[in-house]
Structure formats: C-alpha cells, structure tokens
Amino acid sequence: MKLNELTVKDAIAKLKKKEFSHAELYKDLHDAIAEKNSLYNIYLSLDAEAVSKADALLDTPLAGIPIAVKDNFLTTVLPTTASSFVLKGFRPPFDSTATKKLQKAGSVVIGKTNMDAWAHGSSTETSDFGPTKNPRNPDYLPGGSSGGSAAAIAANLTIGAIGSETAGSIRQPASWCGVVGLKPTYGRVSRYGVIAMASSTDSPGPIGKTVEDCAIMLTHMAGHDRYDGTTLPRPVPDYTKVLTKGVKGMKMGICYMDHPNIKGTDLDTAILKAAKVFEEMGAHVDMIPMSRDGKKGTILAPDYAIGVYTVVQRSEVSSNLARYDGVRYGADRSVFAHEAKNRIMLGTFTLSKGYADKYYVRAQQVRSLYRKNFEDLFSTYDVLLSSPTPGYALPSGASSGDPLFGELQDMLVEPSSLVGNTGISVPCWRNPETNLFLGLNIMEDQWQEEKILQAAAAYEQATDWNEWAK
Amino acid sequence: MLHYSNFRYNEPMKDTTFTTSDVRKIAGLANIPVTDEEAQDLAEGFTKTLKVVDTLSEVDVTGVTPTNQVTGLENVFREDEIDKTRIFTQEEALKNGKRVHKGFFVVDQVLEQ
Numbered sequence: 001m002k003l004n005e006l007t008v009k010d011a012i013a014k015l016k017k018k019e020f021s022h023a024e025l026y027k028d029l030h031d032a033i034a035e036k037n038s039l040y041n042i043y044l045s046l047d048a049e050a051v052s053k054a055d056a057l058l059d060t061p062l063a064g065i066p067i068a069v070k071d072n073f074l075t076t077v078l079p080t081t082a083s084s085f086v087l088k089g090f091r092p093p094f095d096s097t098a099t100k101k102l103q104k105a106g107s108v109v110i111g112k113t114n115m116d117a118w119a120h121g122s123s124t125e126t127s128d129f130g131p132t133k134n135p136r137n138p139d140y141l142p143g144g145s146s147g148g149s150a151a152a153i154a155a156n157l158t159i160g161a162i163g164s165e166t167a168g169s170i171r172q173p174a175s176w177c178g179v180v181g182l183k184p185t186y187g188r189v190s191r192y193g194v195i196a197m198a199s200s201t202d203s204p205g206p207i208g209k210t211v212e213d214c215a216i217m218l219t220h221m222a223g224h225d226r227y228d229g230t231t232l233p234r235p236v237p238d239y240t241k242v243l244t245k246g247v248k249g250m251k252m253g254i255c256y257m258d259h260p261n262i263k264g265t266d267l268d269t270a271i272l273k274a275a276k277v278f279e280e281m282g283a284h285v286d287m288i289p290m291s292r293d294g295k296k297g298t299i300l301a302p303d304y305a306i307g308v309y310t311v312v313q314r315s316e317v318s319s320n321l322a323r324y325d326g327v328r329y330g331a332d333r334s335v336f337a338h339e340a341k342n343r344i345m346l347g348t349f350t351l352s353k354g355y356a357d358k359y360y361v362r363a364q365q366v367r368s369l370y371r372k373n374f375e376d377l378f379s380t381y382d383v384l385l386s387s388p389t390p391g392y393a394l395p396s397g398a399s400s401g402d403p404l405f406g407e408l409q410d411m412l413v414e415p416s417s418l419v420g421n422t423g424i425s426v427p428c429w430r431n432p433e434t435n436l437f438l439g440l441n442i443m444e445d446q447w448q449e450e451k452i453l454q455a456a457a458a459y460e461q462a463t464d465w466n467e468w469a470k
Numbered sequence: 471m472l473h474y475s476n477f478r479y480n481e482p483m484k485d486t487t488f489t490t491s492d493v494r495k496i497a498g499l500a501n502i503p504v505t506d507e508e509a510q511d512l513a514e515g516f517t518k519t520l521k522v523v524d525t526l527s528e529v530d531v532t533g534v535t536p537t538n539q540v541t542g543l544e545n546v547f548r549e550d551e552i553d554k555t556r557i558f559t560q561e562e563a564l565k566n567g568k569r570v571h572k573g574f575f576v577v578d579q580v581l582e583q
Contacts, residue, residue, distance in 0.1 A: 329566035364536030
C-alpha cells in the first residue's frame, strides 16, 4: 500500500508512531500527483515545499498531514483563483480562517483544487482552467463545485481535503466520486477569506475518505470567528467522540423517494437498502410522503426550492461579484466567463426595482415554508435520509447548454441548505459496470453534526461500500 | 438525464420573456460587456430560468414572513478598536493591482470633464 492511500486517521497515527517519515509520505503523494494530475486535472497549484513544513508539526493534532484545498479559500502560500481567469495569478495577502485553523492544528496545504468558476455549477466544467475528470471513471463528471477536492480524495492524491457548499457543492461531488463529504450547519465554519458566492448559505466543510476523517477535519475547522459575524459562539466538540455510539433507537425518515426523478432508479434501491441496514442496527425508519404544501408528516417537494435557490443565489452572486472591478486585484469584468455573466446578470434583474418583490421577497417567503417543514419533521425524527443528487455522475459535457443544470443536480439538498441545516454524504452503492457511486445523504437540523456523524459512521462500518473504511 | 418534463408544475401565472434589449439593459446595470451572440444566448437562458422561478407563484405565501437569514443572530457587534493583524502595508495592498501609479491604484475616469 502506498502511503498516499492512507486515511487522515491512519496517517496521523502512523506518523506519530514513526512507522514512516513525512518525507516518505509526501514522496508517495507527489509521485501519485505526478502520475495522475494531468489525467484528471485536479490541482491548479501545488506547494513543492510542503514537506519541509510538515516535519516540525509531528506533535500537533494533525501531525503534518497534507490537505487539498478548494481554490476559493484564500491562501498566502499559493495563488487563489476560484478557477476564474479574473483572478489568474492572484496572491491573497491573508489566509482564510478555515485554512488557518487547519494549519494551526498541524496540517499542510499541499495544493489548491479545481472547481466550478466562482463555485457556480455542479460539474467542475465551468472552470476556466478546464474540467476535472472523475477518477472513478474519467469519461464522467466529478460533480461540483468542489469537484477537484472530491476527485483528489477519490484518486488518493491527498490525505484530507476541504470544500465549500451552498447547496450540494460538497455532497454532490462526494457522492459522484464515491467519497465522504460533510456540509456543516451555516455558521459552524467561518466564511472569512472564502471567496463569497451566496453569503446566506455558503458553508465550508470537509471532504474525506471516511466519516471519521471528516469528523477529525471538522473538529479543527469549526468555531466562532470574530471576522465572520454569522459564526456562532458555540463550543466545538471533538466530533470523533460520537462515532461508535450506533443508531439503536434513532428515528429516521426517508425523503423524496416518490419524486419522479428518483422513483424506480438505482437510487431508489440503494436508499431503501440503506434504510434496511439502519433498521437491522436498531433504528426505526419511516417513509415520509412528499407533498406540495408541506403539511404535517410530509416533506415539502424539493421542486420549489429550485426557484427559491435560483433567486436567492443569483441575487447574492450579483452583489458579491460586484467587487470584481479589476482595480485592486484581478482582471476587469469583461473576463468573466459565460456562467458568471449569466448568474450576475440574472441576480441584477431579480434585485432590480419593480422585480425585487415579485422574485426576491417571494423566494424568501417560500424559504420560510421549507424552514417550518423541517422544524415539524425534526420534532419527530432524529435524522432524514435521502441522496445529495438524483443519480450517478453524468458524462463529461453534460452541463453545457442548460442554465439550470446545477439546480437540477442539487434539488434534493436545496431545501435543507436554504434553511442552514447540516448533512453528510457517504457512499451507498456502486455500479459494477461503470464503477460509479451513489451517495446516501443523512440530514439533521442545525447544530446536529454529531448526530449525522454518528449515523454515518454506523452505516459505513456496517456496509462495504467504502474501501478506505475496511 | 433529467428532463424538465418530469416536473409537474402547474401553468405559471404569466411567463417572463427576455429580449436582447432587456439583456443589454441588465448588462449595463451589472457593468458586464456582452456580445450580440451572448445577449441572444443569455436572453434564452433567462427566459428558461424564470419559467422555473415563476412556479413559486403557485405557492400560497399569504402572511408568511420572509427568511432573510437562518442563524437567528441579531446585532452582532465588535469592539471599536484597530486590529493591527488586519492592516495591509501599502505594498501589500497594491501588489495585486494591475494598474498602479506612484503608490496609488489607477481608476478609469468616472466624472465628465
């Protein structure tokens, strides 16, 4: 076994036991990157000096392990572009809080990963630096927008990784690449120094080989930040403490199975099988019917969330990307590629005089209905089960020409993301012909990361879908 | 593959359609240069997108308060003091500027002479 195939947990333990040196770990990693990065186009930049920083970190919690960082986190050590030519060569003068915390805990940023430009998309095909390929099958998309980080994990081109999610951008690529991705509660991980996309939903989070790896990374990313007024001063637990608690007596609800995009697909089979696994471990699982009004005991159809998310996200994009004027940094606004132009301009329209009430305010009202619906459901259920995305990875090129490609891929997580809830995607199915994976999305109310980690760890241990967890 | 026909939307109240001149107006507001070809493409994309957004009109939101944020936080203050760790030197502030002149950013003229 090559050392780059290790999990965060094992790499830390083995480094501390001096079973191998940082030099050996980073050599295997750099060899793998040299061999595979040109095939998959995962890293936009790499720190060749990473290993020299790792040696001094042995006694820290993360012991000098390498992490791959989505290229929308500002890093002083490497350029930060958000995969857009507008920021080509941009060297941030400060670090994001999330990467700073992870570095302080003893990890080393080995490289910056490809993404949909400005995180606008669910395919990593909108990157100005070319698309990333799915390491499970390079004819297919890795998903996005954190496609590079998920692919880096799938191809063993890093030990740990981080990404960011507005609605699906961690969990959808994790699902398509057959890895684990956790979207924290909005406000759990600081957005300071993360290139802003949709400020009311942006949530940085871990992408890893196992549930435990995500728990370890989240423990060192999360927390209040005085530079981000939307983070809450809540204590950060050691998220690894709950992983062996099991699911006995937990009440679970399955969602969206009667949606026409899921019914009768492999996903249908996979989720029902996952439910059976939970039942065998002592959980109580109900099927929650979908409704168009979210009345008690039902889950409000995700279809309306496409409209809500589209309006909220485009509006916030329009405001956030107004700062790119080419004066202080970056290129001027003519350099924006098609998808950014599309989103900025549609948001300009939905916020413009005479239309803001019709679109923006109405979208925020429907957002309240989703909020009420989840409040009702979580008064009955501990966790909700679904998938982050309606199926397997789609073939390369599938995202072009459809202005709502991303929204259709992310529709199953848009309702919960719009209300700030947390969720984790774990591999739950593999198609032996294509080698493509499906993900199980375990969702909970805000601040219940421990509950989803507990359920996800139990599932991972009880099944064979995750090769790293064996 | 997903198809829009899978969605069981009722007919939207009224379709919003975009012309290339609508797009040019928005492009002006957003300060985004667009070519004729792009304007055509964007107009079609906006029309298609708004068709989906318009389905929100079938939801009864009478008396529903809009959700603008989900943290429940109110009036987050900080001490009114200088944070020296967040101050750039002039050199740091200027280093990513493409057009700088004698320690200043160069900007396009915004006022008529």
